[in-house]
Amino acid sequence: MRSYEGYIFDLDGTIYLGETLLPGARELIEALRASGKRTIFLSNNPTKSPQDYADKLTRLGIPTSIDDVINTVVATVEWLQKNASGKKIFAIAESPLIDAIKGAGFEITEDPEQIDIVIASFDRDFHWRKFQIAFDALWYYKRATLIATNPDQFCPMPGGRGEVDTGPVIAALEACTGVKCEANVGKPNKLMIDLVMQKSNLSVKDCVMVGDRLYTDIAMGHAAGMDSALVFTGETTPEILAGASDSDRPTYALNNIYELISAIS
Ligand SMILES: [Mg+2]
Numbered sequence: 001m002r003s004y005e006g007y008i009f010d011l012d013g014t015i016y017l018g019e020t021l022l023p024g025a026r027e028l029i030e031a032l033r034a035s036g037k038r039t040i041f042l043s044n045n046p047t048k049s050p051q052d053y054a055d056k057l058t059r060l061g062i063p064t065s066i067d068d069v070i071n072t073v074v075a076t077v078e079w080l081q082k083n084a085s086g087k088k089i090f091a092i093a094e095s096p097l098i099d100a101i102k103g104a105g106f107e108i109t110e111d112p113e114q115i116d117i118v119i120a121s122f123d124r125d126f127h128w129r130k131f132q133i134a135f136d137a138l139w140y141y142k143r144a145t146l147i148a149t150n151p152d153q154f155c156p157m158p159g160g161r162g163e164v165d166t167g168p169v170i171a172a173l174e175a176c177t178g179v180k181c182e183a184n185v186g187k188p189n190k191l192m193i194d195l196v197m198q199k200s201n202l203s204v205k206d207c208v209m210v211g212d213r214l215y216t217d218i219a220m221g222h223a224a225g226m227d228s229a230l231v232f233t234g235e236t237t238p239e240i241l242a243g244a245s246d247s248d249r250p251t252y253a254l255n256n257i258y259e260l261i262s263a264i265s
Helices: 025-034 050-059 072-083 095-103 128-140 167-177 191-199 214-224 238-242 257-263
Strands: 006-010 038-043 069-071 088-092 117-120 145-148 154-156 162-164 207-211 227-231 252-254
Touching: 006 191, 025 038, 025 257, 038 050, 038 191, 050 069, 069 072, 069 191, 072 095, 072 191, 088 095, 088 128, 117 128, 117 167, 128 167, 145 167, 191 214, 207 214, 207 257, 214 227, 227 257, 252 257
Parallel strands: 006 038, 006 207, 038 069, 088 117, 117 145, 207 227, 227 252
Antiparallel strands: 154 162
């Protein structure tokens, strides 16, 4: 294993599970920072703002500034600014994402005749009224485009449990409308890595993407042309990795992130 200038970490299943840091996470981050390495945290979870994540990491013992966190709240706003200027938005989403979309100057509407973009997201208040509004905009008025914050089926939780995530919301909307989701903003889309590269003076070749999922974290590394490290502390088991095709494999496979310490120089 070689050393890198930038270490980009997934959070759930990589740095922590629920409210508990995974073994060696704090020690590794401290050692990387002491060696002058940049540590950046990415999450596909749009139910919290970057400040919420910075506060959580700091509370758990990894002091972190908002500048070192990017999640799908940031990436979704970035995507809308690039691709949907002036469009009217309906987001099946929790308040951090909705507030960020409004804050960027976009109009949010619940009128299906006005909606240009339906955003499927991780929404623990996804109920029939929202479902019907999205259905009317996508199927009846045939005017809206469907996009999603992230493709994850569930978010890993302590004890091997999971919390239902955005994937099933996308599937429900696609199933009832026949409309395909046109864009996924989160991992494996490399948009968040592009944002990290824009905000830092790092280059793709000087960074490694570290995460617990092949189809989001590791796939994003591949999409960006970045080395990757898979950890077995979240969703992926050695058995799942053994069944993966060569093109889906990470550069490194680790029992936990602390194993990255062997290559700090
Ligand atoms: Mg994860």
